[in-house]
Amino acid sequence: MIYGKKGRQRVLLKVTCLKGLIPLNISTAPVCVKVKMSSPLTLQMLARSSLLKNEALAISALNTLPMELFPPLFKDAFKGKQTNILRAMVAAWPFTCLPVGALMKFHDLKILEAVLDGLDLLIQQKDRPKSWKLEVLDFRDAHHNFWNVWAGTEDGVCSPDVISETQPVVHHPERKGKEVVTVMMNLSLKSMHLCKYLKYFHWWAKQRKDVLQVICEKLEFGALPDYNPLELLEIFEPSCIQELEVNARWDLRTLSIFAPCLGQMKNLQKLLFKEIFMPLNCFWNQEMKQQCFRQIIFQFSQLNKLQHLYLNRVFLLNARLDQVLRNLHSPLQTLAITRCALSESDMSYLSQCPSIHHLTRLDLSGVYLLNVSHPILGRLLERLSATLQTLKLKDCMLMDFQMGVILPALSQCCQLVEVNFMKNFLSLTSLKKLLQHTANLTQLTLEMYPAPDEVYDDIGDVLPDRFAQCCSELMETLRGIRQPKEVYFVSKKCLDCQGFCVYELEASLCSCWE
Template identity: 50%
Template structure:
């Protein structure tokens, strides 16, 4: 029969404080700061919202990392914490014990709640803390209190916001003058809501590190006032109904204006690290203008399913802002008709940092692949390459495999079936693929010991799968 361990002194103290709210409120002024994290966590778990409100107003640390506790959005908890913040910022002078400067709502796993406070300096606080004093309020013009920073990632995937988002957005919009709303990762995938768009205009752009905007927005329902104060165009447009051709032309004009305006804001994103452009149609705006606007070094550049010109490709090797890339993704951007030399130059310049290279479905041919090989062999940090969906002969594919001899970090390699595996009509020749698979694998094993390597056909137009060779052939659904 097992004997249950007696409660620790800490457990006893927390139980007393949680059972007697009045006692807790009177003792917060004198409570050792080491007890605040476990008390907050216990009150959070048991949803004792009154204690949460009180603890927020006396929080003795620069940062309150609420997001790492909230695995799933909890409206009741959020309301309690924000009520505590409201009570705090409504006071003319901050309480003596309170050092709160940053409310972090990021859903990241931090060790703040599991360590003994003070034994690990700085690890539990976000990097934004380094921009502010750790103890005292920083003086601001006019003698006003330093605004509270609120760190949050916005991912707007659905046209309708859930209750949690609606409540937070309404709260933040009403307190814009009292807060610094700092978003490190901003994703907008669906039709924006007007109130949300008004809120996004109040974001601190210098803190945005990752920006993703989908062009799947329905432009007729997009509030153009977000990008330009001139709404006359929209009013005139609503009266026009002269057929599909005219409507499509107007879509083009709108996209030009939107892309131009978004690009004009890029210089404000001084911490931007990840830039993803998907299905962007460059009209009057070129890729050169996008890269020229950057004010920080990118870690990720993704230009996927875009229509690129030779001048667009040429600019990839011109700007130092992309010379420290870790991830380059041109998936789905057809460049079979372009000179690949600028891409070769870029690979040479990022050879010391590049970790993933995705060139799938670019429809590159032998001459373009051969142009890249010397530069590719220098990218010593590569962990993943993806060449699916390119038209490469068996001899050039073998040459490509041989040029990876020095790439010891590679853990995932995806290569296309050579074009000898297709007939003149584009039909896939399974028997030929079955013969070439082991031969290609032997070529690779002759230069190094690979980890995960796949050779695959183009995507089947019926089942949207690929035939893949790893150690044996795995056929798509249509061939099974």
Template identity: 45%
Template sequence: MSLQATPTLLQLAMQSLMRDEALAVSALQDLPIELFPPLFKDAFTHKRFNILRKMVQVWPFPCLPLGGLMKIKPPYLDILQAILDGIDALLDQNIHPSSYKLRVLDLRALHKDFWTVWAGDTTASCNPGAKCKRKPQRRGSKIITKPNSLKVFIDLFLKPRTLDTCLSYVFQWVRERKALLQFVCKKLKINTVGIQNIVKVLEVLDLDCVEEIEVCCTWKLSTLATFAPYLGQMKNLLTFILSRIHVPDSVTPEEKKQLVSQITSQFLNLQSLQDLSLDSICFLKGQMDQLFRCLEAPLEILSITDSQLSESDLKSLSQCPGIRQLKHLNLSGVILTDMNPEPLRVLLERVAPTLKTLDLENCMITDSQLNVLLPALSQCVQLIMFNYIRNPISVAVLERLLYHTSRLSCLSLEMYSTPWEIYGAQGASHHRRLDELREELSKTMMNLEHTRTVWFSVAPCLPRGGNQAI
């Protein structure tokens, strides 16, 4: 004989209400707030559309975290329609907002724990009993709020296929009520080249509220130029990730110059930008100065990877006003072999007081170039991580490099390629020297006040054009 748990008083009360829909609706005005989340969840699960419509209108919290309960998928369309119908009735009352509590409809997949804990539990990640506020923005960025408006929050991932029926319904619903709503998307990811559909989405969003944009598909340069004016309206943008922009052969140098100017000029408006990541971006080679002149807000993260840069680009980067507080610099995959190391040295000196991570993987920096950079590197007193993998380095220069980095008291992780000489004609003697280096390094680290990891890749990195035997 199986034993069943005795229902709680709360469960019994809910069961009684759900058996009589008319009673449940009439009781909502006097219902204790503790009953709202479990009753709403039960009505949601069993598709009690009328109860859902009425509950939205008397929802006792400023935030309805609907996204934590549902997925924006077609099977939920009828539930979504019922809830939005309830909000429509609320908006149509044309009364002062203080007469009702609901301020935010959150469609993001967040706050799932709200639906499983008591509404007053302050340990919940989103307590709709408290006002739903933005995280404080650094540098005093502000979001303009429409008076008496309901905020609808959503995160979007735009893919090549069209929006599904649920998202399409939400967009149409918002578009028809734009004067009464703020449609807020903090995180927008784009993986489609269909700029017309992207523009339709952007024109509905409150662009002032966008905080993070990631473009992870191959756009043409002209597509990026079409997108740029919308980017310039995102005045509270914190993170911009851009990759693989394609320039067709049919684009003339004059057209390219004009398109680049249209794009880079918009960065003057991004006064809150903190994280800029550019991957496989070659259209700016020799023209990076146009971008760097427009980066006035102090960046924390700058990543330019697998891209082509010129010496003039590196020089303009070292003069960029936006790097004065840089904490993380990633230039991995930017081949620097044939460049004068002086601009990179100046760059490291400028960011030395604040820099915490430096990634120079696969830059093919030579020993002679590294010798120029060492004094600047030793000034990076806040450095925590240094990645120098896939750069050709000799045993002698590695010794010199480790001597400089040993003085950096915050450094906890260093990554290097094994010196190429280890596998050369003098392999045996150099292999012993590497073992000695490791032993000396271990003794040095024993005297440090914190743990430090020095990691060597197994495979060496040969100098360009090198003919060492492996």
């Protein structure tokens, strides 16, 4: 014990001494000293440092080490790359979950090997000590609060309440009749090659499939892989993947190879495909092309929990949108079909598709609607009037003659929070009518409109004075209808500054966006 004085009161401060295992060289005689209330934490840090200097002692002490000292000691050993101590601590971890991913700012193969070796020690133990409770090894970059509380960088004390509040909660499927350890991770594969880190983990997990389940809830491909993605994913539980993003240019053939795995993602909630293109060997081979189409489109029928669908530059949708959406059995919340070519039959089906009647977000940016029968757009908005919160019709080639049918339906979408009509071809008169039909849209917080056609000269350059005058008129029209929050009128690209002329709600002059 150390006695300190605070004012006239004597304050008794308790120091955890690792059950007598660490010599602290503190006199047992009462000593009157001035100490800050954080001094016990500093002494604990010194105790941990003393323990980590003796590797054999540290490992032998784990069976008697108080559980509240495990997280800060593990964090210190991790920072110092003391792999032997880490290996032993993983096996002896006294909590159900070890959120090691929060500590991994960089991929370190030696650290990974040590952590997985520790998991091996745990798996190989037939009669585990009751204090060894690890069930989930979490490689996700989350649960930072767990380490902050235990390290003393956030308010909190080491008590059973803090243990339950900071320990991550992980839900995962269980294999009947088998005792398994779960590994959690999210993958963002930015390179076309697999890194050494992931190659090692794949090799390690493949050898232990009978006693291990690997769960990846979020999977992103940021490049066209030069490896077979199916071989990589064979170690994962595909039914646990909830978000899949292909944020790279994949060719049709690669996507069709990957498609069977997509069909196994029974709990997938978010799906994003970006830039799926046609390779030359498929372009001229009609039989191969149709086979790839069927293979991909069929998998949508397996996605019973899909809620958010993003398709950007996916050429295979043209004249096939009905085949994709008809296979969906649950209502979507988000539908973003952008930079895609859609036929009138596609838009006609979309306006009556059962899967979209609960949409909260619709994005058709970059879908040219000039040749689409405009009553179809009106019917589509009418169906979504009760739920739609975000509407993006940016760069859709919308013109004045189409707005007459759209506006009455738009005025009924009273839940709208965000609208974007930028890069369309609308006159000052048409834009005023558009704003007048937003009187009932009182929840709008972000509005983006194109600058009217009248602000351009004969060769398409912006006339700054005319731009400011027209946008000022539009803003006055809007203020006369309701109280706007965040509004922008944006021109086409300015040749002088290579940006966009923008008129903002509170601005008296236009500015430029790059």
